[in-house]
Amino acid sequence: MPGQSTDSSLISLLAEYGKERENLIPLLQEVQERFQFLSPEAVRAVADHLDLSENDVYGVATFYAQFRFVPPGLHHIKVCEGTACHVRGSDHILEAVERSIGIKPGQTSEDGSYSLERVACFGSCALAPVVVVDDKVHGRMTGNKTQKLIEEEE
Amino acid sequence: MSIISLTIDGLDIEVQEGTTVLQAARKAGLSIPTICDHKDLSPYGACRMCVVEIEGVRGFPTSCTTPVTPGMQVTTQSEQLSTLRNCTLELMFSGHPNSCLKCPHRELCEEERPQATKAARTTRCGFCANRDECELREMALDSGLNELDLPTIYSAHKLERDDPFMDRDYNLCVLCGRCWRICEKIHGKPAINIIHRGKWARIGTAFDKSHLDSGCVFCGACVDICPTGTLTDRFARWQGKPDQSVATTCQLCPQGCSVQAQSKDGQLQAYTMPGFDKEDRLCLLGRFGAAQILSSSKRITRPLVREGDDLIPVDWDYAYQTISQGLLDANGTTVFLISETTSREERYLYARLASSVQGLLLSCTTEAGPDDPKIQELAASIEQGKVKAVVTNGFFISKEILNKTAFSLVIDCMESELLETAQAVLPAAVLCETQGSYRSADGTVKQLRQCSQAPGDARPEWQIVCSLAQSLGKEGFEFDVLDAVTRLVDNDAPPAALEKDPRENSREIVTRFRGHYVADIVPSLAAFDVPVTLANDAGDGRKKGFALLEKQEIVPNMHFLTIEAPQVARFAQPGQFAILMARETSERSPFTLVDWDKEQGTISLVIEEVGRSSRELASLRAGEHIAHVSGPLGLPMTIENTGTVFLGGGCYGIGAIYPLARAFKEAGNRVICAIEAASSYLLYRQDELAEVCDHLLVGTKDGSLGIHGGIAEIVSAISKQEQIDQCVIIGCTFMMRMVTKLTKSLNIPTQVALNPIMVDGTGMCGACRVSIDNQTQFACVDGPIFDGHSVDWDELALRRSAYRRQEVQALPQTVDLNALMHSHSGGCGCGRKND
Ligand code: SF4
Ligand code: SF4
Ligand code: SF4
Ligand code: FES
Ligand code: FES
Numbered sequence: 001m002p003g004q005s006t007d008s009s010l011i012s013l014l015a016e017y018g019k020e021r022e023n024l025i026p027l028l029q030e031v032q033e034r035f036q037f038l039s040p041e042a043v044r045a046v047a048d049h050l051d052l053s054e055n056d057v058y059g060v061a062t063f064y065a066q067f068r069f070v071p072p073g074l075h076h077i078k079v080c081e082g083t084a085c086h087v088r089g090s091d092h093i094l095e096a097v098e099r100s101i102g103i104k105p106g107q108t109s110e111d112g113s114y115s116l117e118r119v120a121c122f123g124s125c126a127l128a129p130v131v132v133v134d135d136k137v138h139g140r141m142t143g144n145k146t147q148k149l150i151e152e153e154e
Numbered sequence: 155m156s157i158i159s160l161t162i163d164g165l166d167i168e169v170q171e172g173t174t175v176l177q178a179a180r181k182a183g184l185s186i187p188t189i190c191d192h193k194d195l196s197p198y199g200a201c202r203m204c205v206v207e208i209e210g211v212r213g214f215p216t217s218c219t220t221p222v223t224p225g226m227q228v229t230t231q232s233e234q235l236s237t238l239r240n241c242t243l244e245l246m247f248s249g250h251p252n253s254c255l256k257c258p259h260r261e262l263c264e265e266e267r268p269q270a271t272k273a274a275r276t277t278r279c280g281f282c283a284n285r286d287e288c289e290l291r292e293m294a295l296d297s298g299l300n301e302l303d304l305p306t307i308y309s310a311h312k313l314e315r316d317d318p319f320m321d322r323d324y325n326l327c328v329l330c331g332r333c334w335r336i337c338e339k340i341h342g343k344p345a346i347n348i349i350h351r352g353k354w355a356r357i358g359t360a361f362d363k364s365h366l367d368s369g370c371v372f373c374g375a376c377v378d379i380c381p382t383g384t385l386t387d388r389f390a391r392w393q394g395k396p397d398q399s400v401a402t403t404c405q406l407c408p409q410g411c412s413v414q415a416q417s418k419d420g421q422l423q424a425y426t427m428p429g430f431d432k433e434d435r436l437c438l439l440g441r442f443g444a445a446q447i448l449s450s451s452k453r454i455t456r457p458l459v460r461e462g463d464d465l466i467p468v469d470w471d472y473a474y475q476t477i478s479q480g481l482l483d484a485n486g487t488t489v490f491l492i493s494e495t496t497s498r499e500e501r502y503l504y505a506r507l508a509s510s511v512q513g514l515l516l517s518c519t520t521e522a523g524p525d526d527p528k529i530q531e532l533a534a535s536i537e538q539g540k541v542k543a544v545v546t547n548g549f550f551i552s553k554e555i556l557n558k559t560a561f562s563l564v565i566d567c568m569e570s571e572l573l574e575t576a577q578a579v580l581p582a583a584v585l586c587e588t589q590g591s592y593r594s595a596d597g598t599v600k601q602l603r604q605c606s607q608a609p610g611d612a613r614p615e616w617q618i619v620c621s622l623a624q625s626l627g628k629e630g631f632e633f634d635v636l637d638a639v640t641r642l643v644d645n646d647a648p649p650a651a652l653e654k655d656p657r658e659n660s661r662e663i664v665t666r667f668r669g670h671y672v673a674d675i676v677p678s679l680a681a682f683d684v685p686v687t688l689a690n691d692a693g694d695g696r697k698k699g700f701a702l703l704e705k706q707e708i709v710p711n712m713h714f715l716t717i718e719a720p721q722v723a724r725f726a727q728p729g730q731f732a733i734l735m736a737r738e739t740s741e742r743s744p745f746t747l748v749d750w751d752k753e754q755g756t757i758s759l760v761i762e763e764v765g766r767s768s769r770e771l772a773s774l775r776a777g778e779h780i781a782h783v784s785g786p787l788g789l790p791m792t793i794e795n796t797g798t799v800f801l802g803g804g805c806y807g808i809g810a811i812y813p814l815a816r817a818f819k820e821a822g823n824r825v826i827c828a829i830e831a832a833s834s835y836l837l838y839r840q841d842e843l844a845e846v847c848d849h850l851l852v853g854t855k856d857g858s859l860g861i862h863g864g865i866a867e868i869v870s871a872i873s874k875q876e877q878i879d880q881c882v883i884i885g886c887t888f889m890m891r892m893v894t895k896l897t898k899s900l901n902i903p904t905q906v907a908l909n910p911i912m913v914d915g916t917g918m919c920g921a922c923r924v925s926i927d928n929q930t931q932f933a934c935v936d937g938p939i940f941d942g943h944s945v946d947w948d949e950l951a952l953r954r955s956a957y958r959r960q961e962v963q964a965l966p967q968t969v970d971l972n973a974l975m976h977s978h979s980g981g982c983g984c985g986r987k988n989d
Contacts, residue, residue, distance in 0.1 A: 040361050053343030055334075055368060058360035062350045069361065 010042060014049045021050055028061055037068045065118055073108045073115035078132040082121030085129035093131060096143030100150055160226035175217035175228055176204055186230050187239060187293050189381055190330035191218040194430035195339065200331050202242050206230050214238060243294055246328045248304035253832035253856035254279035255294050256302060258863050266888045272392045274763040275313055275710040276323055276383050278832045284383030286395040290328060306858055308835045311356060317365040318678035319372055319388055319442040324356045326384040333357055333376035333385060340432050345370035366681060371660045372438035378426050389446055390423040400605035401428060403592050404440040405495045405585055407520050407656060407664040408649035410594025411436050415586045420607035422448050422586055437656035439663040439672060444585055446676040447667060448606055452569045455610025458579040465579060474625040477563055477578045481626065484560035486542025488513035489532060491550040493668045494649035495520055496615065497590035497602055499639040501646065503619040510628045519650050523669045524552040547615065548668025565618055568670050582615050583608030590636055595651035699779040703756060708838045713761045713772045720755030722785040728793065728813040729939050732757065732785030736770035743767035746810035746907065747786060760809030788938045795822045797879035800872065802865035802893060804830040804885030808839060810907065811884055816846040824848050828868040834859035865893050878902050883942060887951055894942035904942040908933045925949050
């Protein structure tokens with residue numbers, strides 16, 4: 001299981017960073033990139049490394065939408081919340097996903113097949129609103145289209 | 155450091171460099187509203203209440219974070235600043251219960267209800283333990299803010315009360331950050347912080363761990379520094395503002411921390427920190443345990459003397475006589491077992507007494523108990539007849555060994571198995587019930603001051619020892635004042651130091667007090683893995699009795715229960731009630747029947763969680779059992795066709811008027827129903843009610859839905875439009891009283907359902923006496939429905955509050971409260987869905 005505190009790759013990753021508080025965000029970003037989410041063990045290890053309390057680290061991490069605290073699902077759905085997408089109704093897409101799989105941003109469905117994330121602009125504003133499923137970009141989406149997309153994946 | 159001159163509101167002021175504008179203004183006697191600022195915390199600048207205008211500076215800087223500069227010109231009061239501050243307040247209050255501030259009946263209500271209701275969730279100031287000392291409320295009242303334009307959002311955060319000692323309701327939090335900042339200041343790494351962001355932001359722990367697992371040491375600093383009712387001490391929560399605060403010393407362990415003892419009506423509420431600095435911190439036993447030890451139901455309160463198998467309560471003189479005779483008759487060595495946590499003066503006097511009777515004194519450390527090796531040696535001496543009598547001021551010896559002595563005397567504050575064999579027992583005043591001095595492990599001598607009344611006949615041990623010595627005919631014990639003893643104490647040894655500082659780690663607290671396990675006295679301590687002998691009885695009897703089929707918190711504090719009770723269902727009629735006991739040991743409490751199903755054999759009730767009995771019921775889960783359900787009780791409502799019937803319900807009354815509305819409708823009346831609540835998110839069962847009446851009206855105290863006001867406002871509006879032939883009002887006493895006063899002036903016959911304290915509910919105990927037209931009636935058999943215009947409301951209010959103090963103390967500390975989360979599926983309207 002990734003993210004265990006005993007995980008040697010986590011230890012070597014931490015070793016690359018100094019113990020200054022400024023390293024917190026970059027460190028969290030790299031841990032997430034490596035392990036795909038921030039486990040309680042990883043948060044604790046980061047806290048210990050920077051001599052912070054894990055409550056501090058968790059507080060900072062939950063402030064940013066980019067961090068997740070549960071492992072991503074088999075299929076990872078990202079909905080753009082950038083200005084362009086927002087104006088063109090990305091909220092409806094989020095709602096549609098919530099309705100069809102019953103998860104909120106930051107969550108993973110119980111069977112582990114889907115996870116949902118809200119992200120800031122992908123730089124594909126021309127295609128707004130944008131949904132990315134497993135790194136494949138889908139443009140000009142609607143709630144219905146997203147729902148179909150999900151059904152196709154199944 | 156240099157002196158800086160500046161002008162604030164036209165006043166010339168000189169302050170030290172490094173002072174903030176806020177501090178400078180305060181020094182000049184000017185007041186600026188603040189919330190996040192606290193004198194013991196570094197500036198934070200989060201709440202923006204303290205904004206000021208500074209010449210040459212753009213915008214409105216926060217005075218708490220702005221250092222003074224030479225020649226600065228500051229304005230603290232202007233129209234713009236007031237507007238700005240009011241906007242900030244308004245924003246704060248939109249995420250915080252605010253209906254009391256907007257309620258048209260606030261002043262009357264606070265007069266009628268001088269103390270806050272012990273609700274589970276605080277949905278208004280009237281339900282808030284912090285009402286008496288709320289900084290937020292004070293600020294709002296000061297600013298004259300009673301029109302709030304923003305909608306109220308009840309975030310429905312989970313009520314956190316599964317940790318020991320603390321109740322946390324983050325629905326009241328204004329994110330001032332004082333709690334986590336003080337935690338960080340005192341402990342370095344805070345056990346709490348702000349987690350999440352935007353409207354989800356709140357104080358919490360990593361991964362929502364319980365405080366037990368978050369590194370919290372339960373020092374209580376956050377509870378004491380929180381300006382709102384968010385963080386509360388579960389034990390002291392409903393006791394109101396302390397009326398006395400005395401600097402004294404905690405004697406519970408050799409650490410001997412300085413504390414500020416807070417008490418009310420002569421009862422200790424808590425030991426709090428003398429300041430908000432690291433060195434002021436306390437361990438959880440001192441902070442939360444001391445008050446619970448003093449108020450324990452296991453306290454010894456009378457001198458007792460053995461007669462055969464029984465200990466008989468006697469007066470002090472008789473006790474002293476019997477004891478001195480007993481000691482003389484024992485005719486041999488007496489051993490004194492004296493706790494090191496006893497004051498210096500008392501240890502001195504015990505030693506003096508021991509030597510005057512040629513006895514021996516054994517000092518018992520904080521952690522000593524009956525299993526101590528010293529005691530094993532003593533046991534041998536007793537067996538060999540070398541020791542004939544034992545005087546112990548704690549549970550330092552087992553009853554078996556004590557039983558082998560010719561005479562034994564227990565001078566203690568707490569019951570133990572020793573009471574089964576001791577020849578005599580004397581009740582001692584302990585901790586801040588007495589005075590003197592205490593030497594802490596580091597050698598410092600500290601003052602002990604009194605601030606709590608000892609229970610019953612209990613007396614300070616120094617007085618007990620002196621009287622006993624005198625009755626033994628010993629000289630040198632003629633002390634009238636303690637000071638005379640204090641002067642004699644010299645060179646006393648400090649108690650043995652603890653290996654680890656219990657303030658650093660919650661698992662390092664001392665496990666005994668005078669030989670008793672502290673967890674036996676304060677049950678919540680069991681959460682800290684300390685030894686305990688008594689089994690926790692929470693959860694007993696939940697498998698027998700009446701099945702609870704459904705239980706839902708439909709809106710904050712209101713629980714809808716469906717119970718299998720075929721006998722009650724079979725005979726139920728509108729207006730009747732049932733008496734419930736959650737467990738065998740619970741009090742009997744009456745609840746109006748809201749609905750019933752003869753075929754299914756079920757009844758439904760709405761229970762408002764506002765005290766002990768309702769809390770016990772509310773903590774049950776569907777599938778569990780209620781020990782007793784008896785009913786239907788009371789006289790049913792007379793249902794006739796009178797024309798237009800107006801039914802008004804508030805709080806639990808919203809549920810209670812439902813069966814009446816249905817019956818009146820079936821009898822051919824035009825039925826108008828009106829319901830009130832503090833705010834729209836507290837209304838419930840509207841759809842069900844709408845189905846059984848012609849017209850449903852809503853009133854809210856904050857104006858968030860329907861008429862701004864309550865049943866009174868609705869009655870007066872309706873009565874202008876059409877004739878009302880009959881009124882039935884059910885709700886809190888205050889509301890019923892207010893409405894009946896109005897309908898009397900409008901000449902509308904009005905009935906109310908009274909809710910006095912009931913005990914047996916069958917007309918035998920008389921607890922539920924009410925005066926109707928100057929005639930005594932019993933609400934349980936003659937009511938609960940009475941003519942509202944004939945009720946003696948003053949008497950009723952008085953009787954209802956008669957048991958307040960006992961009730962507060964009866965609030966269970968250990969009930970399993972996990973079942974109490976707000977469920978969002980019941981149309982609560984709180985705006986949040988189940989996550
Ligand atoms: S914390 Fe309590 S007293 Fe203060 S405003 Fe809120 S509800 Fe009212
Ligand atoms: S819990 Fe109290 S002290 Fe902490 S942020 Fe909220 S209101 Fe402030
Ligand atoms: S009780 Fe003390 S240690 Fe625990 S969160 Fe509050 S301030 Fe921190
Ligand atoms: S008191 Fe200055 S910002 Fe809160
Ligand atoms: S409850 Fe005891 S007489 Fe009515």
